[in-house]
Amino acid sequence: MERKVKVAAVSYLNTRPLLYGFREHPVMNMLDLSVDYPAKIAQQLIDGDVDVALVPVATIPKLKEYHIISDFCIGAEGPVASVCLFSEVPLHEIKRIYLDYQSRTSVALLKVLVREHWKLSAELIETTGDYQDKIKGTDAGLVIGDRALEQRHVSPYIYDLAEHWMRFTSLPFVFAAWISNKPLSPEFIQQFNHANSIGFHNIPAIVAENPYPLYDLTTYYTQNISYPLTPSKRQGMQRFLSYLMQ
Ligand SMILES: C=C(O[C@@H]1C=C(C(=O)O)C=C[C@H]1O)C(=O)O
Secondary structure, eight states: OOOOEEEEEEOSGGGHHHHGGGTTOGGGGTEEEEEEOHHHHHHHHHHTSOSEEEEEGGGGGGOSSOEEEEEEEEEESSOOSSEEEEESSOGGGOOEEEOOTTOSHHHHHHHHIIIIISOOOOEEEOOSSOOGGGOBTTEEEEEETHHHHHHTTTOSEEEEHHHHHHHHHSSOEEEEEEEESSOOOHHHHHHHHHHHHHGGGOHHHHHHHSOOTTSOHHHIIIIIEEEEOOHHHHHHHHHHHHHHHO
16 A cells, blocks of 8 residues: 655644545545644655645745645635734834744745835844743734734734735735645545535534634634635735745
């Protein structure tokens, strides 16, 4: 029997609709699935520890070989809600910004917005562990994923990065896409895509099995995160990658 395809996905709530259909799907006989936070997954795909991953798109320039294997992604066509710059003061009073160690794409996006759109001179600070309690006074923080949905209840100023990218470029944004570091069989890709698509017809069931008091997950899954990897999202992704190559 052929070796199983190693697949890594993001462990946040936003990935639940993509993974919902994998349970009991025949494609599970062809793969081993693991989950982790985005920066970890990026490293696993770069190192070849996995074959396919829902990787931050900012990882693409670091891959020797890459194939976008699916019609689904973690994207947004307006406010995404879970990737934000959080602050106690307005944007232009921010002196320092803590960056999220779990992120690759959003950190790169924040840098593009700081430099090209907001034109801020704030100092950017890398983090390696919890830092949200440092978001105080003129120290702001970029937070992604479920922790961002929590931080929405803490910080008075919330700058949504997908919304600001759209204001800047008039294009949607792609945070993560299913990417392989080697060619995979058309049969696998077809089954994989099918498994990804099942959740979209079952959003009420997914919301019901993930009780989450901090944010309305129906809104999150249907109005914030936009999953289809459309031509305009690909265009947004190319524009973003062109900033990373500069
Ligand atoms: C929208 C999100 O997108 C995530 C952001 C990523 C990043 O910044 O590298 C990577 C994967 C996505 O799951 C989120 O997690 O809130």
